[in-house]
Amino acid sequence: xxxxxxxxxxxxxxxxxxxxxxxxxxxxxxxxxxxxxxxxxxxxxxxxxxxxxxxxxxxxxxxxxxxxxxxxxxxxxxxxxxxxxxxxxxxxxxxxxxxxxxxxxxxxxxxxxxxxxxxxxxxxxxxxxxxxxxxxxxxxxxxxxxxxxxxxxxxxxxxxxxxxxxxxxxxxxxxxxxxxxxxxxxxxxxxxxxxxxxxxxxxxxxxxxxxxxxxxxxxxxxxxxxxxxxxxxxxxxxxxxxxxxxxxxxxxxxxxxxxxxxxxxxxxxxxxxxxxxxxxxxxxxxxxxxxxxxxxxxxxxxxxxxxxxxxxxxxxxxxxxxxxxxxxxxxxxxxxxxxxxxxxxxxxxxxxxxxxxxxxxxxxxxxxxxxxxxxxxxxxxxxxxxxxxxxxxxxxxxxxxxxxxxxxxxxxxxxxxxxxxxxxxxxxxxxxxxxxxxxxxxxxxxxxxxxxxxxxxxxxxxxxxxxxxxxxxxxxxxxxxxxxxxxxxxxxxxxxxxxxxxxxxxxxxxxxxxxxxxxxxxxxxxxxxxxxxxxxxxxxxxxxxxxxxxxxxxxxxxxxxxxxxxxxxxxxxxxxxxxxxxxxxxxxxxxx
Amino acid sequence: xxxxxxxxxxxxxxxxxxxxxxxxxxxxxxxxxxxxxxxxxxxxxxxxxxxxxxxxxxxxxxxxxxxxxxxxxxxxxxxxxxxxxxxxxxxxxxxxxxxxxxxxxxxxxxxxxxxxxxxxxxxxxxxxxxxxxxxxxxxxxxxxxxxxxxxxxxxxxxxxxxxxxxxxxxxxx
Ligand SMILES: Cc1cc2nc3c(=O)[nH]c(=O)nc-3n(C[C@H](O)[C@H](O)[C@H](O)COP(=O)(O)O)c2cc1C
Ligand code: FES
Numbered sequence: 001x002x003x004x005x006x007x008x009x010x011x012x013x014x015x016x017x018x019x020x021x022x023x024x025x026x027x028x029x030x031x032x033x034x035x036x037x038x039x040x041x042x043x044x045x046x047x048x049x050x051x052x053x054x055x056x057x058x059x060x061x062x063x064x065x066x067x068x069x070x071x072x073x074x075x076x077x078x079x080x081x082x083x084x085x086x087x088x089x090x091x092x093x094x095x096x097x098x099x100x101x102x103x104x105x106x107x108x109x110x111x112x113x114x115x116x117x118x119x120x121x122x123x124x125x126x127x128x129x130x131x132x133x134x135x136x137x138x139x140x141x142x143x144x145x146x147x148x149x150x151x152x153x154x155x156x157x158x159x160x161x162x163x164x165x166x167x168x169x170x171x172x173x174x175x176x177x178x179x180x181x182x183x184x185x186x187x188x189x190x191x192x193x194x195x196x197x198x199x200x201x202x203x204x205x206x207x208x209x210x211x212x213x214x215x216x217x218x219x220x221x222x223x224x225x226x227x228x229x230x231x232x233x234x235x236x237x238x239x240x241x242x243x244x245x246x247x248x249x250x251x252x253x254x255x256x257x258x259x260x261x262x263x264x265x266x267x268x269x270x271x272x273x274x275x276x277x278x279x280x281x282x283x284x285x286x287x288x289x290x291x292x293x294x295x296x297x298x299x300x301x302x303x304x305x306x307x308x309x310x311x312x313x314x315x316x317x318x319x320x321x322x323x324x325x326x327x328x329x330x331x332x333x334x335x336x337x338x339x340x341x342x343x344x345x346x347x348x349x350x351x352x353x354x355x356x357x358x359x360x361x362x363x364x365x366x367x368x369x370x371x372x373x374x375x376x377x378x379x380x381x382x383x384x385x386x387x388x389x390x391x392x393x394x395x396x397x398x399x400x401x402x403x404x405x406x407x408x409x410x411x412x413x414x415x416x417x418x419x420x421x422x423x424x425x426x427x428x429x430x431x432x433x434x435x436x437x438x439x440x441x442x443x444x445x446x447x448x449x450x451x452x453x454x455x456x457x458x459x460x461x462x463x464x465x466x467x468x469x470x471x472x473x474x475x476x477x478x479x480x481x482x483x484x485x486x487x488x489x490x491x492x493x494x495x496x497x498x499x500x501x502x503x504x505x506x507x508x509x510x511x512x513x514x515x516x517x518x519x520x521x522x523x524x525x526x527x528x529x530x531x532x533x534x535x536x537x538x539x540x541x542x543x544x545x546x547x548x549x550x551x552x553x554x555x556x557x558x559x560x561x562x563x564x565x566x567x568x569x570x571x572x573x574x575x576x577x578x579x580x581x582x583x584x585x586x587x588x589x590x591x592x
Numbered sequence: 593x594x595x596x597x598x599x600x601x602x603x604x605x606x607x608x609x610x611x612x613x614x615x616x617x618x619x620x621x622x623x624x625x626x627x628x629x630x631x632x633x634x635x636x637x638x639x640x641x642x643x644x645x646x647x648x649x650x651x652x653x654x655x656x657x658x659x660x661x662x663x664x665x666x667x668x669x670x671x672x673x674x675x676x677x678x679x680x681x682x683x684x685x686x687x688x689x690x691x692x693x694x695x696x697x698x699x700x701x702x703x704x705x706x707x708x709x710x711x712x713x714x715x716x717x718x719x720x721x722x723x724x725x726x727x728x729x730x731x732x733x734x735x736x737x738x739x740x741x742x743x744x745x746x747x748x749x750x751x752x753x754x755x756x757x758x759x760x761x762x763x764x765x
Binding site: 012013015016017048049051191192193194195196197200232233234235271272273274275276277288289290291292293294309350351352353354358359360390393424426428432437440441444450578582 | 627628629630631632634635662665666669670671672673686687688689690692693694698702725726727728729730731732733734736741743744745746749
């Protein structure tokens with residue numbers, strides 16, 4: 001009989017959901033009751049909606065338990081571990097007990113996420129047991145030249161996952177072709193799109209794959225130094241990267257004459273970002289590593305020619321890099337078999353917003369948005385009406401429900417006016433106001449603009465002012481046209497992707513939801529009942545118990561009525577702050 | 593635009609506690625003469641004091657040769673750097689897309705109200721500084737807030753206030 005294994009998912013999201021306490025509880029009872037099971041850690045398998053997750057592997061198979069708090073942990077130990085009787089109600093995935101949640105994994109093909117949640121990220125042996133560092137060994141063992149490796153990457157069809165979608169192999173070729181005494185590899189782990197978290201999950205769950213991808217890139221382009229530029233908001237990712245770096249150095253996977261390849265030296269350093277979205281842009285990122293303000297510059301010269309410290313530099317996104325070892329190990333054809341004609345392989349999406357099963361999914365390119373949302377994501381929270389999905393974050397756009405048959409590949413998504421971006425998918429239902437979402441993104445880009453280009457600096461500010469006015473009921477005729485004109489000008493006259501794409505959220509919502517803008521401007525109504533200033537609050541006399549909770553909370557004393565009397569809101573005094581609505585325990589405040 | 597947190601007037605010496613600048617010596621020794629040292633130096637300084645005091649800028653300028661304008665320019669560009677002391681605990685409210693869609697604004701409003709501060713401000717008792725940030729990377733648990741290193745997900749206004757109340761209670765004891 002093998003020792004039973006208990007594996008707790010300790011990614012940032014798991015920890016936020018309380019996995020740390022769950023782990024401690026298993027540990028406590030194991031010691032107190034002198035139980036003989038092995039307690040291990042892993043990272044996130046992407047099933048965030050069921051965190052904390054605990055997997056139990058014993059002789060009879062593997063069982064994934066969801067939402068395991070300390071009290072469930074006690075129960076699982078008592079029944080499953082001590083008495084060998086699993087608890088089907090809590091199981092979210094296992095061969096023996098079918099669960100409704102399994103649909104989350106159906107149709108997923110895990111390449112970039114192949115190790116996330118399946119191994120201990122702080123243990124290099126576990127990585128090696130899962131074909132880790134086998135790709136670089138394959139190259140060393142077969143004496144494959146850098147050119148051959150680059151050709152393999154080209155043949156795989158892999159395109160950059162950081163947003164641009166540029167052919168990775170070609171980019172490497174450019175960097176290879178520039179002759180220089182020193183070249184650099186940079187891993188872009190700045191993950192700026194608010195609403196995307198696949199890079200964090202990979203860094204936390206599979207740091208060695210990132211290192212191996214960078215080593216392969218270094219070998220191919222002829223670089224000896226690598227940098228990982230990671231957001232400071234990801235402390236756990238940085239911690240695990242540091243552990244991985246130490247382990248790789250100890251094993252001799254970083255340093256000099258690596259893997260028996262004479263003259264191949266490579267080492268990696270971590271640079272912590274300091275909180276600026278624009279630093280995700282490659283030239284700004286380089287400026288930031290050099291210790292300057294992260295302001296983009298004109299290209300050409302591209303980083304492949306003149307990048308970090310003016311040396312040829314190749315920058316790739318985290319997800320792009322972790323695909324590389326898999327491609328080299330399994331062969332480019334295996335990767336190119338997946339996906340569509342121009343978008344090969346798989347893509348990771350971060351499913352969030354009003355979705356039932358929020359988390360990370362990796363699917364082959366070419367699947368429809370609808371399938372992602374309904375089959376994997378389980379549909380809309382509370383079975384409300386699906387309205388739109390936001391793709392590509394601040395540079396992207398909203399794809400309306402009626403276009404949800406759109407397949408995910410670079411060209412199809414771009415055709416809708418959105419972009420694939422890094423893979424953030426924020427799902428919105430009928431209660432989300434698209435004008436407010438557009439305003440939200442403009443607020444973001446306006447704050448994050450580095451200020452170099454006038455249109456990006458001031459144009460976004462003017463757009464934000466107009467949008468704010470519209471959502472507050474002060475919209476005027478002509479606002480929509482003004483927004484469109486500004487949008488065009490900002491696109492045309494900005495230097496970097498931030499400004500060039502900043503108007504996209506407004507343009508796509510105008511394209512698909514123009515009537516909602518008009519309702520805000522002309523009728524002073526928010527159809528989604530979300531823009532507070534445009535709402536009317538009234539008391540439902542049937543439900544009001546006269547508890548005075550709302551009267552006490554009202555900051556402007558607009559509510560009349562004493563104890564046990566039906567309350568009344570004076571519309572002329574009401575400032576639509578919504579406090580009464582949040583305070584009322586009886587649902588007696590009606591919004592219209 | 594990014595640069596907006598420029599302190600209007602030079603802060604008065606007596607409002608800020610004086611700091612022991614010799615703590616920075618090891619940091620400076622580590623990075624002196626290295627390429628790309630500016631940001632790590634500022635990050636290191638902030639790690640020591642919780643913010644970057646005026647005197648620290650002067651010391652960095654004197655001992656590393658980096659110009660004051662460069663140092664200040666970078667410090668005001670990046671959201672991470674603080675030029676005034678922060679509260680003992682830092683509350684980061686996520687205002688990323690996913691959290692926005694899940695109505696984090698209501699939670700932030702409630703919390704600011706409870707703590708009687710404005711966004712970016714520090715409470716009178718010096719215990720809390722509240723900041724809004726864009727995405728903590730736990731979007732599937734939206735709405736999310738981070739208190740120091742601990743992330744709390746699936747919040748409601750009530751719960752958020754409860755968490756803070758508890759920290760305050762522990763502090764007072
Ligand atoms: C404003 C802006 C922000 C960006 N943010 C990121 C980011 O957070 N992560 C990322 O990988 N790429 C980001 N990019 C794209 C990078 O400039 C670059 O194209 C990418 O890192 C290249 O890697 P890839 O070819 O592997 O995608 C951003 C671009 C712009 C214009
Ligand atoms: S949007 Fe709040 S954690 Fe990502």
